[in-house]
Amino acid sequence: MKTKLLIQAFIISESLFFITLILAYVYYGIYETTGPASVQSLEPETTGFFSLFLLASSITMMMGRRGFVNNRYTALKAWLGGTIVLGGIFLYGQASEYFKLYGEEVTISRNIFGSNFFTLTGFHGLHVILGLIVLCIILSLVSFGDTRKISVTAIESAEIYWHFVDAVWIVVFTVVYLIPLLI
Numbered sequence: 001m002k003t004k005l006l007i008q009a010f011i012i013s014e015s016l017f018f019i020t021l022i023l024a025y026v027y028y029g030i031y032e033t034t035g036p037a038s039v040q041s042l043e044p045e046t047t048g049f050f051s052l053f054l055l056a057s058s059i060t061m062m063m064g065r066r067g068f069v070n071n072r073y074t075a076l077k078a079w080l081g082g083t084i085v086l087g088g089i090f091l092y093g094q095a096s097e098y099f100k101l102y103g104e105e106v107t108i109s110r111n112i113f114g115s116n117f118f119t120l121t122g123f124h125g126l127h128v129i130l131g132l133i134v135l136c137i138i139l140s141l142v143s144f145g146d147t148r149k150i151s152v153t154a155i156e157s158a159e160i161y162w163h164f165v166d167a168v169w170i171v172v173f174t175v176v177y178l179i180p181l182l183i
Contacts, residue, residue: 011164012129018168021123022175025116029180036181039140041101042117044177050093051173052129054166057086061135061162068155073142080139083162087132094125117176122178124172126167134158 060082067075077105098118101107108118138158141149 003151003153003157009161011161014164015168017123018120018171021120022118022171025120026175028112028116029162035113036104036106037113038117038176039180041104041106041113042177042180043097044181045146047093047097047173047177050090053086053093054090054169057083057090058163058166060086061159065155067158068150069152073147074144077139077142080135084132084135084139087128087135091125091128091132094121113155120172120176124165124168127168131158131162131165134161 060079064079064083067079070140090115101114105116106114108114135158138155141147151169
């Protein structure tokens with residue numbers, strides 16, 4: 001119970017960080033007058049494609065928890081492995097986008113768009129990396145047969161965190177990639 005409460009408190013605090021970053025992105029995006037902005041620089045279709053992998057990873061994470069609850073550790077390993085692969089594919093897509101933007105001289109220090117974009121998406125990417133580290137630790141423990149060190153609460157907490165990361169991405173993707181196309 002205490003672990004779930006702590007993860008919920010952590011997610012609330014991280015939500016405040018993301019809300020602040022998203023509001024800054026929207027607010028300062030209004031004042032962007034020099035250099036490239038989102039519509040000229042970003043490829044929503046490509047990022048949307050890679051986003052599908054992250055969103056699918058929520059399903060695999062949920063299935064992994066179900067496997068653990070039902071003492072089906074082979075299923076847990078398979079679903080956690082799938083979650084890790086899907087999260088890794090998403091990060092590959094994000095890194096590819098960063099390299100493309102860097103090649104076009106869109107950097108964190110170029111202008112307000114670059115600063116806000118790399119801060120917001122980079123902060124999200126960091127959260128994905130941290131989630132993947134936790135999932136790799138759980139997968140390692142299960143793979144070496146040490147399931148006594150893993151509780152249902154730990155798996156559920158990892159799942160809650162992973163769903164949080166996905167939910168945040170839906171908001172970030174909408175604000176950064178989709179809304180500018182409508183304006």
